[in-house]
Amino acid sequence: MIIDKVLENNQNFVENFEGEELGHLPKMNLCIVTCMDTRLTNFLEPALGIDREDAKIIRNAGNTIVGEDVIRSVAAAVYSLGCEEVMVIGHTNCGMKNANVDKIKSSMIEKGVPEEEINKVDLSKWIGSIEDEEINVIETVKKIKEHPLIADGIIVHGLIVDIVTGELKVLVKG
Ligand SMILES: [Zn+2]
Secondary structure, eight states: OHHHHHHHHHHHHHHHOOOOOOOSSOTTOEEEEEEOOGGGTTTHHHHHTOOTTTEEEEEEGGGOOOSSHHHHHHHIIIIITOOOEEEEEEETTOTTBTOOHHHHHHHHHHTTOOHHHHTTSOHHHHHTOBSOHHHHHHHHHHHHHHSTTSOTTOEEEEEEEOTTTOOEEEEEOO
């Protein structure tokens, strides 16, 4: 199982790491909402010049807002942890662009999810399929800013990072 490999890796890590106690408050007062894409790991942070302790990073499939969970985390970052600016950062070539809903549905059925349960939701919306990475960032910024629990003065930017070069493009300057 994958967990066995991870636990072995962890033993090696702990043996070679001295350990350091850091604070949980974000030193740059920055909150980032971005994608769960594997290519962003250890890539987005250096591309932005941020290190451990610097920012709160919320990741999900396609940096979209479906339901309340992203808002909840942004609210915690802002009201409880002192974040002053929020950045929604999408990326080029996102896997959630035109996510194959038929494939997801058949995989769910194959794994035993009752079809009547799947049919209760608009699967494309529920899974957060997006049509365009840039429009999606702009929509996510809008949803955060317009949420009744997010105060008017909270600054929310929207950006896209090039998944190959790491270059940032500003779409919305909050
Ligand atoms: Zn993505």
